[in-house]
Amino acid sequence: xxxxxxxxxxxxxxxxxxxxxxxxxxxxxxxxxxxxxxxxxxxxxxxxxxxxxxxxxxxxxxxxxxxxxxxxxxxxxxxxxxxxxxxxxxxxxxxxxxxxxxxxxxxxxxxxxxxxxxxxxxxxxxxxxxxxxxxxxxxxxxxxxxxxxxxxxxxxxxxxxxxxxxxxxxxx
Numbered sequence: 525x526x527x528x529x530x531x532x533x534x535x536x537x538x539x540x541x542x543x544x545x546x547x548x549x550x551x552x553x554x555x556x557x558x559x560x561x562x563x564x565x566x567x568x569x570x571x572x573x574x575x576x577x578x579x580x581x582x583x584x585x586x587x588x589x590x591x592x593x594x595x596x597x598x599x600x601x602x603x604x605x606x607x608x609x610x611x612x613x614x615x616x617x618x619x620x621x622x623x624x625x626x627x628x629x630x631x632x633x634x635x636x637x638x639x640x641x642x643x644x645x646x647x648x649x650x651x652x653x654x655x656x657x658x659x660x661x662x663x664x665x666x667x668x669x670x671x672x673x674x675x676x677x678x679x680x681x682x683x684x685x686x687x688x689x690x691x692x693x694x695x696x
Contacts (some may be wrong), residue, residue, distance in 0.1 A: 527678040528685030538573035561631045568624045572617045579612030582641045605693040607641040637695040645688045652682045654695040
């Protein structure tokens with residue numbers, strides 16, 4: 525089964541900490557709550573990230589210069605088109621924000637196998653396995669279906685991609 529979502533299908537919602545807005549593209553819940561969620565957000569200033577107990581996060585900057593992420597004992601760099609994983613239940617804050625940066629976020633329940641997140645900029649064939657979430661960073665094609673900027677294709681089938689995409693494989 526292939527599902528094609530466009531920005532018209534997404535919904536905006538406030539951040540859990542109330543300091544920004546998230547564009548939720550896809551959310552799947554199980555009996556105990558969130559299994560996984562894909563979203564976009566903008567980091568426009570230094571500040572605390574929302575805390576999500578029991579959740580693993582993966583963030584990929586899709587526009588802008590990026591920023592730092594800091595905890596009491598850890599410093600990370602969120603750079604353009606490089607997926608960055610971190611725990612959702614630690615106090616972490618954005619630092620060194622010099623200009624707005626938009627990011628693509630993957631949140632998964634800690635009980636799940638950690639998702640695979642990669643940026644693809646050349647034609648590729650993605651084998652079946654788990655749930656593939658293919659997020660378009662430009663107009664392109666997935667299995668010969670035209671997709672626009674920020675469209676999302678969700679499938680449990682193999683997929684042939686041509687364009688620039690963030691590909692997430694989720695095992696739920």
